[in-house]
Amino acid sequence: MTKVDGEPAYNPPIKLGSVRKQLQRVTNVDGLGKHEYTGFIDTLRALLNFYDETLARNQRMKNQLVKHRELFQQAKEDKKTLKVLYDFLQKLDSTPLRRGILLGYDNDEAHVSIYGSNEQLQVAINPSLNKDELVSGREVLLDPKTGALMRVYGYPETGMSARVKDVQGNRLMVSNFLGNGEQVVYYVGKSEAKVGDTILLDRTGIFATEVLPREDRKELYLEDVPNITWDSIGGLEKETEQLKELIELPYLYPDVYSEYNLTPTKGVLLHGPPGCGKTLCIKALVNELFSLRKDGRPPPVVVFFDEADSLFGVRGTGVHVEGGGGSTMSDTIVPQALAILDGVEELNRLYKNIEYTNGNNTRPFFYNVSGPEILSKWVGESEQMLRDIYSRAREKSNIVITILATNRPDRIDPAVLREGRIDKKVEIPRPNEDGARSIFSVYIPDGLPVAESELKLLGSNGHWHEYAVNHLVEHLFKDSEPLAIVEYRDGRKKELFHRDLISGSKIYSIVNRAKVYAIKRKIHGEEHGLRYDDFVRGINDSYSEEVDILLSGLPQKWSQILGKEGDLIVRITPTEKYSTSQRPSDRPYRRLSV
Template identity: 30%
Template sequence: MSENAPIGTPQESVSAETHRDLQHKYDSTRRRLATLVEDNRKLRADLETASRNNRRMVDILNLTREEIADLKDSIADNAQPPFSFATVLGVHTAREHNPDLELPAVARPSADILYSGRKMRTHISPMLKAETVTAGSEVLLDEGLSIIGVLGTNPTGETGRVKELLDAERLLIVGRSDDEHVVKRAAELHDLRIRVGDAVLVDYRSGYATQMLDVSDVQDVMLEEIPDATFDDIGGLGEQIEQIRDSVELPFLYPQLYQEHHLEAPKGILLYGPPGTGKTLIAKAVAQSLTGRADGVDHSYFLNIKGPELLNKYVGETERHIRTIFSRAREMASDGYPVVIFFDEMESLFRTRGSGTSSDVETTIVPQLLAEIDGVESLQNVIVIGASNREDMIDPAILRPGRLDVKIRVDRPNAAGAKEILKIYLDTQVPIHPDEIVEHGRAQAAIDHMIDQAVEALYSRGEQNQFVEVTYQDGTTNVLYFADFVSGATISNIVDRTKRLAIKDYLEAHAHDVHSAKGVKSSHLLRAIHEEQAQQLDLPDTAAPQQWLRLAGHRGAQAVALRVLQKGQG
């Protein structure tokens, strides 16, 4: 073909056709490439989905494997036989065996146990420490009856009361129906102080006391304490304090002189008199005074018996409480410490037998007390002190010489005694109003003046202090004044009322003037006396005049009528 062939020749047609073929192939290739890219994207997505499914499948397989392992363990545990419970009676450590008497297995660590009512000796698992197995504790046994677990003591069971300490290991226990058992102390009780009357948890099958119990019984009626009251806290009773010191302190201060003269210390003291005169305070001061007075005595005990709570509706319980009280007192006194047993409101317990004024319970309670005081067991270093405001109701056998042989009447304070009591409650430590100090020069002089005013107001025999008029069986009459009914408790109440009035006046004045002064004034004390006297006007029992006068500590002819003199309010 000529080089100079014109356009549109067959050669040009071939080139165009080739171009179209190439273009078609290119387009086809691009479409296939796009399809491949899309397929690749789908494959990647499918791969990621498969990977996620695979990871999820792995997690499910792992969880399934764990569940299978747990199920396998559960099946293995369920196939195990149940553990048995037993109580340890004694523990035996490893030792050399005696070939003539026993096999080597007997000398290995072992324990005597109570299992299903049978006593047997079993081995302690070598995986346990033998010292963790203690007598009285509960243990677990495997199918071979070897000890594989220690549970400690059983927290439930029957209770018992300690009647006697036989030795360091054994106790005499009183259980139900007053039956007695000899038991051993569990390991937990070896270092605890157990006393007669204490409540313990007892496993009667194994014969062990396993736990001390804080059960309210004797502790409810007996307060064991060291009182902080001293004779210096008591005013107006100098003569009575001297009597009780001669009766109580001298035997402890000079025991050799008493022995040389074949003289025994008094077993008991009766403090009697009107209520509120300091009988209980004297008894507490006795226990405190014995501390440190005798050689080697640096401690004393004060057993405060709450009389009415000692009574029990069950036959024999009150007597048991009395035995326990004296047994505990002897236990404390055996160490050389003085012990004071204080029966407050003594007439509530030990009334005259056959008087008909109460139930017949005193017919056994009174002999029980007499047996404890006069019994075979000595009451060395033990002093019995009774307090009563109705000594005429106490059984005469208790008050005879050799029992409560020292009788001290604690009477109402006179004017001088009231002044002593006021000086105890009103001293320079109590805030005194500045006006009183300015008027009298110093605080002590102001206090002395207030006390003199108070005593004059309390003990004056003027018409304004008349209280009651008593008519006797013979027709005679007698007027009693407020001074005839003043007690130490009354004076204490007056002083407390005085202080409250002083505080109230200060708060009212301080609300209007922040610079107001505080302190007790004479007017506060006189006002308190007036209010105390006004309150006492409601106390006389006009329906039973003789009984009310007897309780108030007034003796005399038979009273048949009582009239409150309202003039006492003015």
């Protein structure tokens, strides 16, 4: 027996042949001597011992084989790891792979032009490549040893974005968001780009590979028809009549205007204190205009710029453009707006020349544009937004009406407001007593629940309504309780009363507060219905918040609430009622440095 893994060779003490002979003798002989029997037993005992040792030896050999198998598997894994490390070391010692952008390919040539590493190269084509994949604008991989083109990828999915200014087939004139130049690029494939679109450029800046979505622009303006009616507005009868004369009549009677050679108004400025109904008037006007349109006549498009002073501010006074050589945002936006408005003037020259379409296929549009949100876009983006809005407007209708709204008309560039552009001005003032009474009547209709205790005193819902409206107006317009003392730059002092801050939105807020107080009372199991003192409480709470804003000391807040007059104020001191009810009397006030 041979030696295995250090195990010594083992020779059995008894040969199997002798054991077989002894078994035969035991089988054939009836009687055995003691000596022969004892010898046979010893032989069997030796065989059993040999068997046990053989089993143990086999188990040890099996364990050794299992261990060798594990070592063999580990060696195979180590071989793979060494192969990976070897390949990595080989790559470290190899020439880096080079990528580029395919510029052009001629089927008759064995070379292509690529752009890579800031240089243009002419490289050979690997014969195994599919020539149909050699399309301009795709990314390619070069062989590190020969420099030949070895692989073609798709179009890049990242890069700079740019705005399309002009389209000539697949050649596009674009300007980027930084506003620092224009260039001509080539659109790969069939061009779907239009003026105003945002496109994706590859890293070379030579090819446009994709038209990017435009959903972000929709968020900056509303394209819809409002459902506000003139009946929803109180206290502005004179002003609403002016708007109807300026915009509705030319649209409804174009032949008459043409007969008198009178050009319809194409732009209107609404100005006045905040919250007095400028936006409501425009929405009601648009709704009325669309509801009155004649059969077959395309509805107009109204472009309404809210807070227009932020977008069309006096040039040289706005936010400065980084790298713009001292220019401001207004310096770039206003000229673009003037060019657009002049184009609209030519478009709207005579309503009579409109080509009418089937009324069933037309839809009115109202663009409610937020000036500050457009202004917050990238440099160069705001101007493009204006072009895009008016481009969309012209697609909808040949009649484009521009309306601006602001509480600071003095901050709008004069060129925007000259004749032929935004040439009509309508002031929306704070409501007087009659106007406030009309607004209260709109927001406190007869059907509202009234507390039983007050109905017993006044007799009916109608009498309570009349009493509440008249006394609320009297409360707001009396001069017995000033809110604060206002100090001006020239040393003048003036008492600030409720009527100085009254507005349609303020009345709306007062009424809503009163309703909330009545609802809370109902929820807590108390008397159901409105009370007059609910409105008085609403007045006190609403004006306390307003005074608190004025006391912030921020001049822009004063201008937002008081209008142009806010620029002249240096200090506002509340009266005792409005300084002790919700604020400590020793609260410090900040004086502006003039």
